Amino acid sequence: xxxxxxxxxxxxxxxxxxxxxxxxxxxxxxxxxxxxxxxxxxxxxxxxxxxxxxxxxxxxxxxxxxxxxxxxxxxxxxxxxxxxxxxxxxxxxxxxxxxxxxxxxxxxxxxxx
Amino acid sequence: xxxxxxxxxxxxxxxxxxxxxxxxxxxxxxxxxxxxxxxxxxxxxxxxxxxxxxxxxxxxxxxxxxxxxxxxxxxxxxxxxxxxxxxxxxxxxxxxxxxxxxxxxxxxxxxxxx
Numbered sequence: 504x505x506x507x508x509x510x511x512x513x514x515x516x517x518x519x520x521x522x523x524x525x526x527x528x529x530x531x532x533x534x535x536x537x538x539x540x541x542x543x544x545x546x547x548x549x550x551x552x553x554x555x556x557x558x559x560x561x562x563x564x565x566x567x568x569x570x571x572x573x574x575x576x577x578x579x580x581x582x583x584x585x586x587x588x589x590x591x592x593x594x595x596x597x598x599x600x601x602x603x604x605x606x607x608x609x610x611x612x613x614x615x616x
Numbered sequence: 617x618x619x620x621x622x623x624x625x626x627x628x629x630x631x632x633x634x635x636x637x638x639x640x641x642x643x644x645x646x647x648x649x650x651x652x653x654x655x656x657x658x659x660x661x662x663x664x665x666x667x668x669x670x671x672x673x674x675x676x677x678x679x680x681x682x683x684x685x686x687x688x689x690x691x692x693x694x695x696x697x698x699x700x701x702x703x704x705x706x707x708x709x710x711x712x713x714x715x716x717x718x719x720x721x722x723x724x725x726x727x728x729x730x
Binding site: 507539546549552594608 | 660661707709718719720721722
């Protein structure tokens with residue numbers, strides 16, 4: 504079945520540092536890929552997505568590129584802020600309109616001033 | 617526009633007691649999801665509704681869990697009786713329809729079973 508493996512946390516960075524959170528997936532065909540973010544006390548929010556190979560999703564300075572050859576969708580940001588502290592979830596949705604979202608375990612990011 | 621509303625936000629009960637969670641999706645969203653999120657894990661789908669019909673409940677433990685979505689709007693998830701292992705966060709999400717890639721999540725209900 505479909506699955507997502509993402510980098511174990513927690514990750515602690517200083518403000519303005521470069522962020523990478525690794526995510527790899529296992530799926531048949533061409534799934535859609537997502538990054539969700541969960542701020543403390545809030546629900547999950549869609550951060551970015553990519554629906555086909557080589558697509559780059561971007562939002563709020565975060566980027567991730569759908570790499571079919573390496574089955575990866577790593578999240579990056581060039582300069583993190585304290586307000587980026589949250590839990591980040593990589594997820595995939597298989598081909599077909601009724602496929603469910605499958606999430607990774609989440610990576611907790613803490614950014615210190 | 618209001619987001620997905622869930623209540624209560626926190627619930628503490630003793631084992632063997634019943635408990636219910638309520639969800640009001642975003643207005644106009646036909647598809648509603650209930651997820652279970654254990655500590656340190658990602659959400660896992662329990663059940664999906666399209667309007668009032670449960671179309672994917674394969675992961676719902678039907679011996680103790682039940683759900684309903686009367687009139688195709690708000691939904692209730694019930695556990696009876698609760699067990700210690702049910703302690704988790706229960707998330708509700710909605711989307712315009714099943715083919716819509718973006719699901720909008722509520723803040724969740726954190727259940728503690730003592």
